[in-house]
Amino acid sequence: LIVGCDPKADSTRLILNSKAQDTVLHLAAKEGSVEDLEVEDVLKVGYKGIKCVESGGPEPGVGCAGRGVITSINFLEENGAYDDVDYVSYDVLGDVVCGGFAMPIRENKAQEIYIVMSGEMMALYAANNIAKGILKYAHSGGVRLGGLICNERQTDRELDLAEALAAKLNSKLIHFVPRDNIVQHAELRKMTVIQYAPDSKQAAEYRALAEKIHANSGQGTIPTPITMD
Numbered sequence: 001l002i003v004g005c006d007p008k009a010d011s012t013r014l015i016l017n018s019k020a021q022d023t024v025l026h027l028a029a030k031e032g033s034v035e036d037l038e039v040e041d042v043l044k045v046g047y048k049g050i051k052c053v054e055s056g057g058p059e060p061g062v063g064c065a066g067r068g069v070i071t072s073i074n075f076l077e078e079n080g081a082y083d084d085v086d087y088v089s090y091d092v093l094g095d096v097v098c099g100g101f102a103m104p105i106r107e108n109k110a111q112e113i114y115i116v117m118s119g120e121m122m123a124l125y126a127a128n129n130i131a132k133g134i135l136k137y138a139h140s141g142g143v144r145l146g147g148l149i150c151n152e153r154q155t156d157r158e159l160d161l162a163e164a165l166a167a168k169l170n171s172k173l174i175h176f177v178p179r180d181n182i183v184q185h186a187e188l189r190k191m192t193v194i195q196y197a198p199d200s201k202q203a204a205e206y207r208a209l210a211e212k213i214h215a216n217s218g219q220g221t222i223p224t225p226i227t228m229d
Contacts, residue, residue, distance in 0.1 A: 001051040001081065001085045001087070001088045001089070002015065002050060002052050002053070002089045002091060003054075003055065003072065003076070003088065003089070003090050003091070004052070004053065004054040004055060004091050005068075005069045005091060005093065005103075005104070006057075006091060006093045007056065007057025007058075007068070007093075009021065009023045009054040009056050011052075012044070012046065012052035012053070013190065014186070014187065014190060014191055014192045014195075015046035015047050015050050015052055015192060016044055016046040016047075016052055017046065017190045017191060018190060019190075020054065021044050021052065021054050022041075022042070022054075023054040023057075023068070024037070024054065024055050024056055024071060024072040025055065025056035025058065025072070027041055027042060028071070034075050042054075047195050051081070053072065053076060055069045055071070055073070066103065069103045069104070070103050073103065073104065073107075090110055094115065094116065094126050094127075094130055102133050105133055105134060105137050105141075105143050106137050106141075108137075108141035108142060108143065110143055111142060111143060111144065112143070112144055112216075112217070112220045113130070113144070113146060113220075114146045114147055114174060114213065115130050115147075115148050115149070116151055117148055117150060117162065117165070118150060118152065118153040118155065118162075119150070119152075119153060119155035119156070119157070119158030119159075119161045120153055124165055127148065127165060127169075128165070128225050129225075131145060131171075131225040132225045134222075134223050135223050135224075135225055138222045139222075144220025144222065145169065145170075145220055145222070146171075146174065146213065146219075146220045147216060148162060148165065148169070148171060148172070149173075149174050149175050149209065150162035150173060150176045150177065151177050152177060152178050152179040153179065154179055158176075159173075159176050162176065168224070169224060169226075170223055170224040171221055171223060174209070174212050175205070175209040175212055177205055177206075177209065178202070178205060180200075180202040182196075182197055182200055182202050183202065193206060194206055
């Protein structure tokens with residue numbers, strides 16, 4: 001099960017081979033309230049039987065987008081959406097660590113956090129900020145930092161930087177995902193790379209990443225974020 005926790009509602013689009021699916025908040029507004037929804041209204045099944053939900057967000061400039069994450073996760077839990085799934089993956093906006101977006105961390109919904117970053121300065125800064133959020137709730141709940149995933153942007157010494165940051169955060173670099181234009185080719189056809197080009201080098205990278213995350217289960221750490229001093 002993938003739960004998209006981004007107001008853009010684009011986490012599940014490629015798995016469903018479609019435009020962005022209707023979000024929990026959008027459908028709740030249409031029906032009157034979230035209590036009027038059925039799980040079937042918001043949960044769609046995509047490629048390889050992956051279940052997909054998008055929490056959504058309010059109109060730009062109105063309300064709190066993080067609220068959608070809280071509403072959605074509570075609705076899914078109460079309606080049995082988590083029964084009979086192998087993994088639940090929350091795709092959370094990383095550069096905004098407001099309380100709503102941190103909800104999977106704060107409410108002990110997520111066990112392990114994997115931070116997707118790159119060698120660009122703002123990505124490193126955002127990764128450190130997320131580590132601060134994890135640390136805040138690590139002692140009261142069971143959440144841990146699973147590791148970093150570097151999405152290559154072809155900056156200088158990117159692999160070295162990613163490994164150095166991981167070490168500073170008391171974590172490890174789980175995988176370095178090389179940049180490849182086949183990702184854009186797949187996106188244009190509304191597909192993931194694994195569906196569009198299953199035998200490509202890039203598809204093999206994503207499979208390797210998935211296997212590493214699976215093997216890393218239960219090995220997360222409490223992060224040691226860098227201070228600004």
